[in-house]
Amino acid sequence: MASYMTSACYIIVLGISVVGLKGAEAQRAFFVFGDSLVDNGNNDFLATTARADAPPYGIDYPTRTATGRFSNGYNIPDFISQAIGAAESTLPYLDPQLNGERLLVGANFASAGIGILNDTGIQFVNIIRIYRQLQYWEEYQQRVSALIGPEQTERLINGALVLITLGGNDFVNNYYLVPYSARSRQYNLPNYVKYIISEYKKILRRLYEIGARRVLVTGTGPLGCVPAELAQRSTNGECSAELQRAASLFNPQLVQIIKELNSEIGSDVFVGVNTQQMHIDFINNPQQYGFITSKVACCGQGPYNGIGLCTVASNLCPNRDVYAFWDAFHPSERACSLIARQILSGTSEYMYPMNLSTILALDSKKN
Ligand SMILES: *[C@@H]1O[C@H](CO)[C@@H](O)[C@H](O)[C@H]1NC(C)=O
Ligand SMILES: *[C@@H]1O[C@H](CO)[C@@H](O)[C@H](O)[C@H]1NC(C)=O
Numbered sequence: 133m134a135s136y137m138t139s140a141c142y143i144i145v146l147g148i149s150v151v152g153l154k155g156a157e158a159q160r161a162f163f164v165f166g167d168s169l170v171d172n173g174n175n176d177f178l179a180t181t182a183r184a185d186a187p188p189y190g191i192d193y194p195t196r197t198a199t200g201r202f203s204n205g206y207n208i209p210d211f212i213s214q215a216i217g218a219a220e221s222t223l224p225y226l227d228p229q230l231n232g233e234r235l236l237v238g239a240n241f242a243s244a245g246i247g248i249l250n251d252t253g254i255q256f257v258n259i260i261r262i263y264r265q266l267q268y269w270e271e272y273q274q275r276v277s278a279l280i281g282p283e284q285t286e287r288l289i290n291g292a293l294v295l296i297t298l299g300g301n302d303f304v305n306n307y308y309l310v311p312y313s314a315r316s317r318q319y320n321l322p323n324y325v326k327y328i329i330s331e332y333k334k335i336l337r338r339l340y341e342i343g344a345r346r347v348l349v350t351g352t353g354p355l356g357c358v359p360a361e362l363a364q365r366s367t368n369g370e371c372s373a374e375l376q377r378a379a380s381l382f383n384p385q386l387v388q389i390i391k392e393l394n395s396e397i398g399s400d401v402f403v404g405v406n407t408q409q410m411h412i413d414f415i416n417n418p419q420q421y422g423f424i425t426s427k428v429a430c431c432g433q434g435p436y437n438g439i440g441l442c443t444v445a446s447n448l449c450p451n452r453d454v455y456a457f458w459d460a461f462h463p464s465e466r467a468c469s470l471i472a473r474q475i476l477s478g479t480s481e482y483m484y485p486m487n488l489s490t491i492l493a494l495d496s497k498k499n
Pocket of ligand 2: 477478479480486487489490
């Protein structure tokens, strides 16, 4: 809370316009878009089944309560907030507590179940699809503008760090949802990937148009290796070849559109995060990262604890820190912290064209 108190003092001493300037400079705002890997509670405010609002979710969170994060504790955005020196995590955009000075910290617009395509996650009914998330960001900008004026708002938005995580659900909650989904009848896998990548490019372009200047874009993890797929599709605990093929088609094409967009814009606005490689490291050598398993989820039931939802009735591992997966689809808090560490200081194998510490160093020189 310290920096809010500092800002409050400026209100008294120097007047509102200076507050905005100090607020924007002292602390870089952070905005998050995407799906359940980065949702921190928006879905708790919606009528949907895609929610992490009950124990044992949040069992290791500081408050020991379910927050809407699909994790036992913090998720990746929380660790990124910490890495950029934010006083606290961003609030979910739908949280009524997100107003006044707190808006200047940023906001999280993510919603579990969504994808690149509007028809991804339709079974979850009432979720915030990506174009709606972008509209909410524009609405947010108007609210901040009323608070600190249009010029300071533009500074805050252009100076912000943005994270977007999309794509996994376009496979697991769309193309592969039922054996003959509409999309899988319409497209073979390579053409489907081409299609969703071309749609993703439009979304990224739109993010730039409405003000984003530094955007971390995560690829999908190794989709075929999550406990849910091991339980449903694999033989002998090997990663599902079909979903691995999907991830290995998607991720390189994502890096390709990042290159194209950056060269169109003439600046490294978009930064690719190779979450596939980060996860594969855990999967190939869990012990090296302090995990006893990267196959069995900590919370769940059935083979690999990969069937159904994580609920109070599920198996629950005693030490969450030694599991790479918290539930059938989502990394544990400790896995999230390791991924965030790679985002911050990973080599070019993990971060294209540069890591977050390089971004922070470059951008601090600009101001
Ligand atoms: C998804 O919906 C948005 C509006 O909500 C629209 O602009 C966009 O074109 C749609 N995408 C596709 C692929 O239909
Ligand atoms: C990433 O960040 C670290 C600083 O933590 C830096 O030393 C390193 O050179 C960077 N790696 C690349 C490939 O940019």
